[in-house]
Amino acid sequence: MSQTMLAAEPKKRQEESNAYAIAVRQLEAAAHYLNLDRSLLEVLKHPRRELTVNFPVKMDDGSVRVFTGYRVHHNPARGPAKGGIRYHPEVTLDETRALAMWMTWKCAVVNIPYSGAKGGVVCDPKRLSVHELENLTRRYITEISIMIGPESDIPAPDVGTNPQVMAWIMDTYSMHKGYTVPAVVTGKPIAIGGSEGRLEATGRGVCVVAHEAAKMLGFTLEGARVAIQGFGNVGSATAKLMHQAGAKVVAVSDVRGGIYNPNGLDIPSLLHCAGRDGCLQAYRDAELITNEQLLELDCDILVPAALHGVITARNAPNIKARIVVEAANGPVTPDADEILDEMGVLVVPDILANAGGVIVSYFEWVQDLQAFFWEEEEVNAKLEKAMRKSFAHVVQTAEQNKVNLRMGAYIIGVKRVAEATTIRGIYP
Numbered sequence: 001m002s003q004t005m006l007a008a009e010p011k012k013r014q015e016e017s018n019a020y021a022i023a024v025r026q027l028e029a030a031a032h033y034l035n036l037d038r039s040l041l042e043v044l045k046h047p048r049r050e051l052t053v054n055f056p057v058k059m060d061d062g063s064v065r066v067f068t069g070y071r072v073h074h075n076p077a078r079g080p081a082k083g084g085i086r087y088h089p090e091v092t093l094d095e096t097r098a099l100a101m102w103m104t105w106k107c108a109v110v111n112i113p114y115s116g117a118k119g120g121v122v123c124d125p126k127r128l129s130v131h132e133l134e135n136l137t138r139r140y141i142t143e144i145s146i147m148i149g150p151e152s153d154i155p156a157p158d159v160g161t162n163p164q165v166m167a168w169i170m171d172t173y174s175m176h177k178g179y180t181v182p183a184v185v186t187g188k189p190i191a192i193g194g195s196e197g198r199l200e201a202t203g204r205g206v207c208v209v210a211h212e213a214a215k216m217l218g219f220t221l222e223g224a225r226v227a228i229q230g231f232g233n234v235g236s237a238t239a240k241l242m243h244q245a246g247a248k249v250v251a252v253s254d255v256r257g258g259i260y261n262p263n264g265l266d267i268p269s270l271l272h273c274a275g276r277d278g279c280l281q282a283y284r285d286a287e288l289i290t291n292e293q294l295l296e297l298d299c300d301i302l303v304p305a306a307l308h309g310v311i312t313a314r315n316a317p318n319i320k321a322r323i324v325v326e327a328a329n330g331p332v333t334p335d336a337d338e339i340l341d342e343m344g345v346l347v348v349p350d351i352l353a354n355a356g357g358v359i360v361s362y363f364e365w366v367q368d369l370q371a372f373f374w375e376e377e378e379v380n381a382k383l384e385k386a387m388r389k390s391f392a393h394v395v396q397t398a399e400q401n402k403v404n405l406r407m408g409a410y411i412i413g414v415k416r417v418a419e420a421t422t423i424r425g426i427y428p
């Protein structure tokens, strides 16, 4: 191996694990296809606003702990900022930047009038009591209140947060205002202005694109073998809807590991304990596997629905699925993408595949603003239509440009944002 290759190796590995470096690399590749102006590319590479907050929280034992949180707005051209809030021990500013940028492209690909944002707090929500989690949420929201609002930035759930956390966000913001502001956050419980269908929206969107992708390759979800990494909100909803569509869900996993049965798992019974520690491990009729083994299982559709960077150049050659649907944000690194492409694996990219969540968040925001709520059938039908339309547009763009679906999606997303940025011009 040459000296230069040796020197390049650690940098490459660093890039592989740095989500923001990956996001910029993906943007640069799209800019190349779009022949984007250099200065415009420079604008799009940088998040517009970043806030870091270090704030104290009273713990149950009487002590005070300082937590670090972030909120990042990427590019404001197409509308208010929109994106989830993540509670995870490995949250970093760079990860939040990447997730905010991916939100920008995602909203543009499915053509909803938002720009991208993301937030996060470095914490392990599983190790906090309900009371501590509420204190942390209320104080974090107060700290970032200069950025959020129904017209400026609308948070939502992400990894480690849920409808209850969204309820505390809505309440905290409303207390400061002196009146109730449901439209400040989405993914709320129905009782306080949440939307029917929001809880399962990301999973429902994942199933719609999986169905369309399977159709492209000449098979259906009926009887297809599906492996799902992650059994949180997105993973469990995907499992439920895949099962309902007649697919055979052969494996699911959580942070502790996975379970596998080539004849299919009893998803309805697993859904009863979803979210509870040890739920999957207590299941009798399956083999225990690791999260790494799950990714390499012999199956038709693989759905990584956990964290970013799980399919890399190292394990991509071992992937056996015909289709990978990115329910998580950023699960396949660019190097792995190239390998999967060469192997003929069809990858449905995150900014399309998991857009169902933000699409129904948009519906929730619209319903809150007009104080007029829709039936679940209406929400689901509108979601499915939006997903199918976006999928067809991405496939068509990819074919026209002779690129894969990820680049097809990037071409649409980046082009729409670049156009909005150019038309608005630079102030002053």
Ligand code: GLU
Binding pocket: 082, 083, 084, 085, 154, 155, 156, 157, 158, 159, 186, 329, 354, 355, 357, 358, 359, 361
């Ligand atoms: N956190 C989700 C995502 O990454 C949902 C964002 C939203 O609904 O605003 O797409």
